[in-house]
Amino acid sequence: MVGGWWSPAVGLSGIGLVAALEVERTDAGREIFFNVQQPWAVYVFMATLVGLLVYGFGRHAGLWLLGKPTPGLRLHPRHRVRNAMRLGLGQEKLRRDPYAGVMHWCIFSSIVVLTFVTAQVALDADLSIHFLQGNYYLFFSFYGDLFGVIGLIGVGMALNRRYFDSYRRLRWDERLEDHLVLWGLALILLSGFAVEALRIGATELAEHESWARWSFASYGIAKLVEVFEFRDGQLLGAHTWAWWTHVVIAFGWLGLVVFTKLDHLFFAPANAYLLRTDAPGRLTTIENIEEREIFGVGQVQDFTWKQLFELDACVRCGRCTSVCPANLAGQPLSPMHLIQDLKAHLANVGPELQRVGHAGGDQRAVATVAMVGEVIKDETLWACRTCGACVQECPVMIEHVPTIVDMRRYLVMDEARVPATAQAALENMEVRGHPWRGTALTRDSWMEGLEDVPMFDGSQEYLYWVGCSGALVERNLPITRSVFKLLREAGASFGVLGQEETCNGDPARRLGNEYLYQILAQQLVETFKAKNVQRVITNCPHCFNTFKNEYPQFDGRFEVFHHTEFLARALGEGRLRPQHRVDSSVTYHDSCYLGRLNDVYDAPRQILEFLPGAAVQEMARSRSRGLCCGAGGGNMWQEEVGERRVNHVRAEEAVGTGAESVVSNCPFCIQMFEDGIPAIQPEEEGRMRAFDIAELLDQAVFGRNGSGAGGGESVR
Amino acid sequence: MHLVVCAKQIPDPETPPAAFRIDSAKNEVIPAQGIAPVLSPYDAQAAEAALRIKEQSGDGKVTVISLGKESAQAAIKQVLAMGADEGVLLSADEFQGGDSYTTAHALAAAVKKLGDVDAVFCGRQAADWDMGQVGVGIAEELGWPSAIIAKDVKADGGSFVVQRVLADGFETVKMAGPAVITVSNELGDPRYPKLQQIMQAARKTVTTWTPGDLGLQPGEIGAAGARLKLEKLFQPPAGGDVQIMEGDTPADQAKALARALRDAKII
Ligand code: SF4
Ligand code: SF4
Numbered sequence: 001m002v003g004g005w006w007s008p009a010v011g012l013s014g015i016g017l018v019a020a021l022e023v024e025r026t027d028a029g030r031e032i033f034f035n036v037q038q039p040w041a042v043y044v045f046m047a048t049l050v051g052l053l054v055y056g057f058g059r060h061a062g063l064w065l066l067g068k069p070t071p072g073l074r075l076h077p078r079h080r081v082r083n084a085m086r087l088g089l090g091q092e093k094l095r096r097d098p099y100a101g102v103m104h105w106c107i108f109s110s111i112v113v114l115t116f117v118t119a120q121v122a123l124d125a126d127l128s129i130h131f132l133q134g135n136y137y138l139f140f141s142f143y144g145d146l147f148g149v150i151g152l153i154g155v156g157m158a159l160n161r162r163y164f165d166s167y168r169r170l171r172w173d174e175r176l177e178d179h180l181v182l183w184g185l186a187l188i189l190l191s192g193f194a195v196e197a198l199r200i201g202a203t204e205l206a207e208h209e210s211w212a213r214w215s216f217a218s219y220g221i222a223k224l225v226e227v228f229e230f231r232d233g234q235l236l237g238a239h240t241w242a243w244w245t246h247v248v249i250a251f252g253w254l255g256l257v258v259f260t261k262l263d264h265l266f267f268a269p270a271n272a273y274l275l276r277t278d279a280p281g282r283l284t285t286i287e288n289i290e291e292r293e294i295f296g297v298g299q300v301q302d303f304t305w306k307q308l309f310e311l312d313a314c315v316r317c318g319r320c321t322s323v324c325p326a327n328l329a330g331q332p333l334s335p336m337h338l339i340q341d342l343k344a345h346l347a348n349v350g351p352e353l354q355r356v357g358h359a360g361g362d363q364r365a366v367a368t369v370a371m372v373g374e375v376i377k378d379e380t381l382w383a384c385r386t387c388g389a390c391v392q393e394c395p396v397m398i399e400h401v402p403t404i405v406d407m408r409r410y411l412v413m414d415e416a417r418v419p420a421t422a423q424a425a426l427e428n429m430e431v432r433g434h435p436w437r438g439t440a441l442t443r444d445s446w447m448e449g450l451e452d453v454p455m456f457d458g459s460q461e462y463l464y465w466v467g468c469s470g471a472l473v474e475r476n477l478p479i480t481r482s483v484f485k486l487l488r489e490a491g492a493s494f495g496v497l498g499q500e501e502t503c504n505g506d507p508a509r510r511l512g513n514e515y516l517y518q519i520l521a522q523q524l525v526e527t528f529k530a531k532n533v534q535r536v537i538t539n540c541p542h543c544f545n546t547f548k549n550e551y552p553q554f555d556g557r558f559e560v561f562h563h564t565e566f567l568a569r570a571l572g573e574g575r576l577r578p579q580h581r582v583d584s585s586v587t588y589h590d591s592c593y594l595g596r597l598n599d600v601y602d603a604p605r606q607i608l609e610f611l612p613g614a615a616v617q618e619m620a621r622s623r624s625r626g627l628c629c630g631a632g633g634g635n636m637w638q639e640e641v642g643e644r645r646v647n648h649v650r651a652e653e654a655v656g657t658g659a660e661s662v663v664s665n666c667p668f669c670i671q672m673f674e675d676g677i678p679a680i681q682p683e684e685e686g687r688m689r690a691f692d693i694a695e696l697l698d699q700a701v702f703g704r705n706g707s708g709a710g711g712g713e714s715v716r
Numbered sequence: 717m718h719l720v721v722c723a724k725q726i727p728d729p730e731t732p733p734a735a736f737r738i739d740s741a742k743n744e745v746i747p748a749q750g751i752a753p754v755l756s757p758y759d760a761q762a763a764e765a766a767l768r769i770k771e772q773s774g775d776g777k778v779t780v781i782s783l784g785k786e787s788a789q790a791a792i793k794q795v796l797a798m799g800a801d802e803g804v805l806l807s808a809d810e811f812q813g814g815d816s817y818t819t820a821h822a823l824a825a826a827v828k829k830l831g832d833v834d835a836v837f838c839g840r841q842a843a844d845w846d847m848g849q850v851g852v853g854i855a856e857e858l859g860w861p862s863a864i865i866a867k868d869v870k871a872d873g874g875s876f877v878v879q880r881v882l883a884d885g886f887e888t889v890k891m892a893g894p895a896v897i898t899v900s901n902e903l904g905d906p907r908y909p910k911l912q913q914i915m916q917a918a919r920k921t922v923t924t925w926t927p928g929d930l931g932l933q934p935g936e937i938g939a940a941g942a943r944l945k946l947e948k949l950f951q952p953p954a955g956g957d958v959q960i961m962e963g964d965t966p967a968d969q970a971k972a973l974a975r976a977l978r979d980a981k982i983i
Binding site for chain 2: 293420423
């Protein structure tokens with residue numbers, strides 16, 4: 001929280017304050033524009049700066065306003081203010097990289113406090129309310145110096161990272177401004193100390209050394225300078241020079257706010273306020289889709305203004321790209337470059353669009369390069385897993401995923417440019433109600449050998465939703481059976497839909513076919529309502545996310561549980577008793593749609609703790625930093641383009657733990673591991689195995705041969 | 717240029733084996749529950765070939781014709797969404813129960829009624845019965861030249877240059893229009909329709925023609941006109957008989973296998 005960040009600063013200042021109050025009342029103070037002629041020039045600078053800010057931000061705003069209205073911004077103002085405080089001022093995300101967190105806090109707090117210091121000087125001088133006197137003056141001198149030093153520490157850390165560290169992400173898109181901003185800041189702070197030290201040397205040192213000590217750093221420098229025994233005149237001359245240098249650089253630097261990434265000073269907290277307040281796993285609905293002419297985002301003006309606004313907030317820190325699974329696998333997607341390319345494109349075509357817009361012309365006809373296809377390549381958009389890792393890391397709260405999906409929507413619905421395999425999946429959903437082209441299984445196949453599978457008829461408490469992958473992909477049938485047996489063993493009142501299940505539309509939505517998604521979703525919401533479904537247990541985190549977060553958009557409100565949530569609770573309540581040892585070292589893979597996008601990290605780990613004999617070995621990337629298996633965002637149905645495949649990267653990480661099995665909670669993850677592990681471990685002997693957590697629990701409860709009370713099929 | 721695409725709606729060829737049933741008493745396929753019929757995949761490729769020519773020529777028109785039940789509207793709409801301009805459904809009880817001959821006869825009558833047609837595109841065969849007769853049948857009825865199993869078709873003035881797939885290579889033929897061309901899967905994936913087109917297609921009305929509209933007599937079409945009689949329709953019983961060849965070494969096992977095969981008069 002904000003407090004966490006400020007406590008060191010507040011603490012240190014507090015000590016200073018107490019100390020200042022402890023000393024006798026004093027008549028300490030100083031003349032403000034001491035030794036400086038024409039101080040009015042400062043006000044000319046000030047006016048220029050304000051003018052520049054107004055002009056610069058005005059231009060930005062003009063570009064943002066090319067966008068469409070942003071729905072939902074009026075909702076949840078309190079939540080938004082909290083976001084602005086926590087994520088904006090409190091910089092919560094920055095701390096995910098602790099070095100950068102400390103560094104940025106030092107710089108940020110120093111700028112804020114020193115601006116406050118300078119403002120007080122200005123007030124004192126101009127309004128002739130002389131409050132920089134007495135004890136407060138001493139305290140003021142103290143914290144001014146303190147935050148100067150803090151600022152220098154931060155700048156030092158930043159210089160180190162930019163020039164000496166082997167840190168790569170900062171160099172992915174390094175520009176002149178990055179150096180200017182940093183050195184500018186260093187010079188402001190150093191010249192600030194020079195001014196203060198020279199002033200002290202010329203005045204206080206001789207007359208009131210006890211006051212001077214409060215400006216502890218400057219005092220130290222002054223003492224050093226004293227050694228050289230300059231004449232007063234020389235000190236005064238140097239002071240004047242240092243003062244003007246300080247002022248000119250400071251204003252110059254502030255001017256950079258308009259032209260460089262420094263604008264994040266304003267844009268980051270603002271973007272935190274604008275950040276969505278609903279579930280991160282939810283995509284926006286295209287309202288009245290039948291009446292629209294353009295369905296996705298093909299040109300900049302099709303974005304919402306918030307989407308355009310956040311392009312300006314990006315500071316090119318590279319965090320998003322450094323965690324992007326596609327990028328890690330050498331595939332043609334870097335979320336940072338995507339945002340920067342869009343930003344450059346907006347600057348490029350924006351003015352002409354504005355002109356045409358004002359003249360009442362047709363903005364679509366403004367001939368420019370194609371944003372989707374040329375500026376942002378098709379393969380870039382297709383490579384995204386919608387895993388949300390970029391959004392999770394972005395310190396200025398940019399939401400890449402909706403922006404990427406909006407452009408996919410354009411590709412699919414407006415341009416019909418779809419990779420062949422994805423097209424096959426989409427057509428299959430349309431024609432056959434599931435994405436698994438060519439499956440030889442039916443939605444009943446998993447029930448073979450199980451007795452009395454109850455059909456859901458509205459009288460049971462839960463609907464057990466098997467899902468297309470749970471029913472129609474060979475590898476997943478044992479998972480479906482395990483969950484079924486465990487639900488029964490736990491005494492749950494539940495039923496299944498069998499042949500009446502149809503795809504809930506999630507792959508269509510992720511692949512950009514919102515129209516197909518809406519048709520499938522509306523149908524299923526109707527079915528659920530007709531059957532009086534209230535609570536749903538799903539096998540698959542994608543179904544889970546869709547029912548939980550997206551169906552309310554279609555007035556389908558159900559209580560939704562992933563099987564891990566239900567099973568963890570049943571274990572906790574003693575309704576499932578694992579008696580058989582599973583003796584195995586396992587590593588747990590967080591699926592993106594259960595973990596990062598829905599915050600379910602603990603339930604699966606609780607289940608693992610209940611497994612007798614299972615030793616859990618976490619991967620370096622886990623929980624909110626978990627790496628996608630590669631299948632998300634419809635990539636299950638696409639050929640991957642690039643150096644490596646994402647599932648190979650992740651399988652390598654899993655194998656690297658030395659565990660015997662990798663455990664997950666998602667049929668797609670399991671398939672990706674089954675496919676990826678042999679590429680990393682070509683030898684079949686001792687090869688890592690991939691399981692759904694329910695399969696392991698099944699072994700623990702019923703034994704390896706499924707001999708427990710639930711009976712039925714054995715687990716393979 | 718006016719191009720016609722013949723499209724057939726068939727039971728889903730991807731119906732899982734477990735869901736595929738036959739009523740042997742009636743000699744009929746029982747429609748699988750919950751599995752909707754689809755446009756025969758080769759016909760989608762035929763549509764793709766026609767649409768490419770329409771685009772190439774700049775001012776073409778594509779009409780899609782289907783002979784079938786009312787449900788075949790869906791197949792027609794699908795081709796309309798891909799970019800065809802008009803749809804015609806030949807539907808009436810009298811059309812039911814026909815064979816390749818009566819189908820070709822009825823479709824040819826429809827092409828004649830349309831009048832100004834430059835080429836007819838069919839799939840190389842329908843993916844249900846896999847007969848591959850209707851395309852050439854239409855050509856015969858109309859007295860037009862035909863080229864079958866095409867992987868590429870280009871219009872060249874009033875002629876068509878067709879690349880055909882042979883058993884051991886390709887062959888390029890040029891024939892004067894009007895002509896009939898049957899298209900194979902080697903042509904490439906049919907296009908994915910834009911949403912705008914899907915919606916326009918949904919709003920289009922499909923014309924229905926009955927035998928009367930085509931000037932066909934009841935005896936010429938449907939079961940009455942069919943020249944092919946279906947004797948028996950059945951599902952071969954699934955399963956097998958496995959015999960494991962004993963032997964200490966692979967060589968012994970191979971010998972045992974050879975002996976068994978000779979005993980069975982296979983080698
Ligand atoms: S959502 Fe995941 S795959 Fe897509 S850009 Fe972000 S990090 Fe990369
Ligand atoms: S989008 Fe966010 S995380 Fe990515 S480079 Fe820009 S500021 Fe950094």
